[in-house]
Amino acid sequence: MKSREIFRRGSFDRPLFIITLLLIIIGLIMIFSSSALVAAEKYHQPFHFLIEQLKGAILGFILMAIFVFIRRDLFRWPAFIFGLLILCLLLLSLCFLMPPLSGANRWVMAFGITFQPSELTKISLILFIAFYLEKKKDRLDELKTILPLLAVIGLFVLLILREPDLGTAVLILFISFLLLFIGGIRFRHLAGAGALALTLFLLYFLQLPREDYRWQRWEAFISPDLHRDRAAFQILQSKLAVGTGGLIGVGLGESTRKLYFLPCAHTDFIYAIIGEEFGLIGSLLVLALYLLFFWRGWHIARNATNYTHRLVAYGLTLMICCQALLNISIVLAILPTKGAPLPLISYGRSALLCQLVAVGLLLNISQRKVSSLIIK
Amino acid sequence: MKNQNSKQLPKRNLIVTIGLVLWFLLILGRLVELQVFKHAQLKNEAIDQNRYLREIWPTRGTIRDCQGKILAQSLSVPSLFLARGKNEENSSLLEKITALKSLIPLSSREWQRIRNRIDNGDRFIWIKRKISWEDCEKVKQAKIPGIFVQMESKRFYPLGAHLAHVLGGVDIDDRGLSGVEYKYNNFLQGKKGRILILRDALHRKYDLEVIEPAQPGQDLILTIDSNIQYIAERELEKAIFENQACWGTVIVSRPSTGEILAMASYPDYDPNNFATAEPSALINRAIQENFEPGSAFKLILAAAALELKPDIFHRTYDCSIGYFSIGGLSIRDHRRFNLLSFPEVFIHSSNVGAIQVALEIGRDYLYSWIKKFGLGEKTGIDLPGEETGILRPPNSWTVHTLPYLAIGYEISVTAIQLLQVINAIANQGLLFPPRILKSLEGPEGIQKLPSSPPVRILSSYVAREITDNILAKVVDLGTGKAAAIDGFPPAGKTGTAQKYDPWLKTYSSSRHRSIFIGFAPFDKPAISIVVVIDEPKAGRYYGGEVAAPVFREIGRRVLLYLGEIPRFKPEKITLASSENWRNHHQP
Numbered sequence: 001m002k003s004r005e006i007f008r009r010g011s012f013d014r015p016l017f018i019i020t021l022l023l024i025i026i027g028l029i030m031i032f033s034s035s036a037l038v039a040a041e042k043y044h045q046p047f048h049f050l051i052e053q054l055k056g057a058i059l060g061f062i063l064m065a066i067f068v069f070i071r072r073d074l075f076r077w078p079a080f081i082f083g084l085l086i087l088c089l090l091l092l093s094l095c096f097l098m099p100p101l102s103g104a105n106r107w108v109m110a111f112g113i114t115f116q117p118s119e120l121t122k123i124s125l126i127l128f129i130a131f132y133l134e135k136k137k138d139r140l141d142e143l144k145t146i147l148p149l150l151a152v153i154g155l156f157v158l159l160i161l162r163e164p165d166l167g168t169a170v171l172i173l174f175i176s177f178l179l180l181f182i183g184g185i186r187f188r189h190l191a192g193a194g195a196l197a198l199t200l201f202l203l204y205f206l207q208l209p210r211e212d213y214r215w216q217r218w219e220a221f222i223s224p225d226l227h228r229d230r231a232a233f234q235i236l237q238s239k240l241a242v243g244t245g246g247l248i249g250v251g252l253g254e255s256t257r258k259l260y261f262l263p264c265a266h267t268d269f270i271y272a273i274i275g276e277e278f279g280l281i282g283s284l285l286v287l288a289l290y291l292l293f294f295w296r297g298w299h300i301a302r303n304a305t306n307y308t309h310r311l312v313a314y315g316l317t318l319m320i321c322c323q324a325l326l327n328i329s330i331v332l333a334i335l336p337t338k339g340a341p342l343p344l345i346s347y348g349r350s351a352l353l354c355q356l357v358a359v360g361l362l363l364n365i366s367q368r369k370v371s372s373l374i375i376k
Numbered sequence: 377m378k379n380q381n382s383k384q385l386p387k388r389n390l391i392v393t394i395g396l397v398l399w400f401l402l403i404l405g406r407l408v409e410l411q412v413f414k415h416a417q418l419k420n421e422a423i424d425q426n427r428y429l430r431e432i433w434p435t436r437g438t439i440r441d442c443q444g445k446i447l448a449q450s451l452s453v454p455s456l457f458l459a460r461g462k463n464e465e466n467s468s469l470l471e472k473i474t475a476l477k478s479l480i481p482l483s484s485r486e487w488q489r490i491r492n493r494i495d496n497g498d499r500f501i502w503i504k505r506k507i508s509w510e511d512c513e514k515v516k517q518a519k520i521p522g523i524f525v526q527m528e529s530k531r532f533y534p535l536g537a538h539l540a541h542v543l544g545g546v547d548i549d550d551r552g553l554s555g556v557e558y559k560y561n562n563f564l565q566g567k568k569g570r571i572l573i574l575r576d577a578l579h580r581k582y583d584l585e586v587i588e589p590a591q592p593g594q595d596l597i598l599t600i601d602s603n604i605q606y607i608a609e610r611e612l613e614k615a616i617f618e619n620q621a622c623w624g625t626v627i628v629s630r631p632s633t634g635e636i637l638a639m640a641s642y643p644d645y646d647p648n649n650f651a652t653a654e655p656s657a658l659i660n661r662a663i664q665e666n667f668e669p670g671s672a673f674k675l676i677l678a679a680a681a682l683e684l685k686p687d688i689f690h691r692t693y694d695c696s697i698g699y700f701s702i703g704g705l706s707i708r709d710h711r712r713f714n715l716l717s718f719p720e721v722f723i724h725s726s727n728v729g730a731i732q733v734a735l736e737i738g739r740d741y742l743y744s745w746i747k748k749f750g751l752g753e754k755t756g757i758d759l760p761g762e763e764t765g766i767l768r769p770p771n772s773w774t775v776h777t778l779p780y781l782a783i784g785y786e787i788s789v790t791a792i793q794l795l796q797v798i799n800a801i802a803n804q805g806l807l808f809p810p811r812i813l814k815s816l817e818g819p820e821g822i823q824k825l826p827s828s829p830p831v832r833i834l835s836s837y838v839a840r841e842i843t844d845n846i847l848a849k850v851v852d853l854g855t856g857k858a859a860a861i862d863g864f865p866p867a868g869k870t871g872t873a874q875k876y877d878p879w880l881k882t883y884s885s886s887r888h889r890s891i892f893i894g895f896a897p898f899d900k901p902a903i904s905i906v907v908v909i910d911e912p913k914a915g916r917y918y919g920g921e922v923a924a925p926v927f928r929e930i931g932r933r934v935l936l937y938l939g940e941i942p943r944f945k946p947e948k949i950t951l952a953s954s955e956n957w958r959n960h961h962q963p
Binding site: 178181182184239240241242243244245246247256257259260261275279280283284287290291294298301302314318321322325328329332334 | 425
């Protein structure tokens with residue numbers, strides 16, 4: 001009794017689409033609110049960041065539409081999977097040939113377009129893991145089946161770590177492990193790999209000079225009072241912003257923290273401005289949207305017709321939700337500071353583009369259903 | 377195998393779901409903690425960060441003379457300060473100051489003070505306050521980081537040393553230290569305001585809210601006329617130099633109101649540089665110097681005697697002996713007299729006669745009259761640091777005191793007290809306390825000061841008798857001939873006192889003080905003048921020789937300036953009339 005999958009174009013999951021749209025709209029409003037002043041002073045155009053993000057959103061929605069309507073099963077097409085993986089590898093390598101921007105090689109710049117390949121790497125790795133696990137699903141218990149997979153993940157994590165981009169590296173590692181866990185890898189193997197990754201991370205961390213900003217951030221997280229002026233400034237300002245908001249917030253555009261008190265107000269710390277301007281109500285609304293996203297993503301995964309699609313859906317949902325939770329945890333000083341923008345909301349065109357593509361892929365999966373007619 | 381997978385998958389994704397939901401709940405809890413329970417605390421902390429409460433300094437009031445001419449005004453001047461950066465080391469601050477040293481002059485004391493403040497770890501350090509605009513421009517050009525300019529106000533006295541003692545001076549923070557600046561500091565300084573400045577993290581203002589506006593200080597209008605002051609100072613200085621005197625003072629007033637028109641004191645100082653002035657120059661000799669008045673005191677004696685015995689006017693006193701002895705003390709006249717009538721005793725200033733008059737009226741009576749004229753206590757003029765003079769009560773007097781008192785010794789007075797005495801005579805017995813502040817001018821308009829009501833201390837009959845028959849004749853016939861003003865017959869009294877020598881414990885025969893007090897014209901007084909010249913060393917020392925000419929010159933010029941018409945065409949005065957000019961230039 002082999003069920004047959006049918007592709008019903010346009011029958012994608014409406015709630016997920018609406019949640020995404022809402023998050024994008026909130027993002028555009030908050031980017032304008034938190035960046036207008038800085039943009040006006042820096043670019044003499046208060047709408048600078050809004051316009052750039054809007055461009056990204058429009059392009060993202062076009063790409064999303066394309067991916068939603070592709071009938072071909074991309075997720076099980078080796079050429080697409082490997083092609084994407086190799087493209088990411090090339091782009092990541094290319095980053096190191098580019099002149100560093102604010103001390104990091106995270107971007108590829110060509111023909112006036114700036115792109116952050118680590119965003120695409122997230123999707124591509126998720127697709128690869130799902131594809132690989134499907135291929136080897138009969139031998140998942142064996143260590144030798146998962147070692148090459150771990151090697152590939154490790155390579156990408158190391159490359160991103162070298163950029164350096166600790167936040168994305170940690171996130172990719174975290175999502176990969178969750179995906180492998182759901183995928184059915186033996187817990188023993190996973191724990192071993194986890195222990196290895198943790199050890200390597202600690203070694204990497206320990207070899208960094210004490211003056212490095214990552215150390216400073218860590219120390220600031222442990223004892224914020226000692227670092228009042230430097231690394232802890234951001235965390236402190238973020239807490240102040242969220243706390244100032246209270247129940248209903250100070251109102252749209254009335255934030256004072258965005259007046260250079262809170263660095264990255266329109267990117268990594270945009271949630272703090274949401275908290276300040278809209279209070280507990282606004283913060284909870286955004287949090288609830290991510291929870292709904294999680295629910296819809298899980299729903300799509302559970303209803304997926306095959307193992308690959310299911311894993312891809314889990315992976316992409318985790319990609320959006322874990323990043324959101326990580327970002328909010330940093331803003332609320334639950335976790336130490338590392339660079340992780342709020343998905344679908346924070347300013348950043350590469351990230352937005354990739355996240356919309358991810359949503360597009362999720363919606364694509366949601367259109368693939370089991371045909372009951374064929375079973376008859 | 378596939379079965380195992382399908383079994384595991386739901387179980388494992390449930391674990392992940394629970395994990396993520398717990399994470400969501402953790403965030404929810406944190407949001408409630410920050411936005412509900414810690415809301416007030418965090419909000420206040422945030423407000424503290426971008427609000428600054430600043431004081432606004434009010435502008436200090438302007439001081440003007442009775443004609444509206446500015447005597448003191450506050451101007452905006454730059455001050456330099458050093459601000460320590462975050463975690464900036466002392467050495468880096470020292471480098472900046474060293475770089476600055478080549479641009480503006482810094483004394484070793486200032487240098488030491490700045491170094492001490494740097495070593496103390498101060499964040500805000502004044503480098504030099506109230507510097508010149510040129511220096512400020514140089515520093516601005518150098519663009520040394522951490523060195524800033526703050527505008528402050530500096531007191532400026534456009535007339536320099538003129539009227540220095542009346543105006544006084546201010547300290548570096550523009551607080552009055554002496555003179556009217558001190559006396560009326562509360563009116564002049566105004567009230568500080570408060571302003572709330574909202575700033576962003578780069579310390580740039582984005583909003584201002586005035587909580588309490590600063591109230592500018594009130595302007596002072598003095599009774600002083602700077603033109604008369606100029607005349608008084610010129611004549612005083614001239615007399616000081618001609619007579620090689622130690623110090624001197626001149627007060628010019630309007631007897632009918634008690635208003636001081638000029639108050640000069642030598643040596644003087646420039647209130648623009650109050651801090652560096654000589655301490656001896658800071659003394660306002662008109663109110664802060666006690667001295668024995670000598671014969672000028674006989675005026676009080678005459679008034680007292682006339683009040684007690686109106687018929688004393690027709691008495692005569694035998695002064696032919698030329699000296700007076702009592703208890704081993706001998707007081708001589710300055711020249712030999714014969715029989716003198718009561719007025720003549722004073723017109724010629726006979727010591728022997730005066731002592732006889734004093735003995736006749738008695739010590740208690742004389743003492744009560746001295747008190748009536750306000751000697752031994754402050755006149756209450758609105759200037760700080762006024763002296764009271766020295767008047768011992770009768771029970772501590774010795775046998776010498778009364779005769780000495782009769783000729784103006786064993787009593788100390790101030791120049792302003794003498795002015796009060798002569799004004800009472802000029803006003804036919806009415807005493808107007810002297811004053812220097814005419815009105816206050818604030819945003820609400822001009823506030824006239826109520827002048828204290830005059831007190832009658834002398835009957836008008838006695839005052840007129842003394843004026844017409846004694847004081848006017850002092851100038852006509854007696855010791856004060858040099859005080860005669862052409863066209864404006866004055867009334868006055870000379871005084872010459874030997875100075876007490878604390879080394880020899882006796883009165884010195886070589887050191888004197890010359891005094892002239894008087895008013896003019898004698899029958900309708902427009903001005904009264906007190907002249908005191910201390911220790912003239914150029915040969916002449918009598919009040920009639922040293923102080924009287926000063927009185928005459930000041931009186932002549934001031935009366936003409938005030939528009940008083942002379943009784944007859946003065947012969948010795950060159951009038952600035954067109955007729956005069958024509959006579960002179962068209963032979």
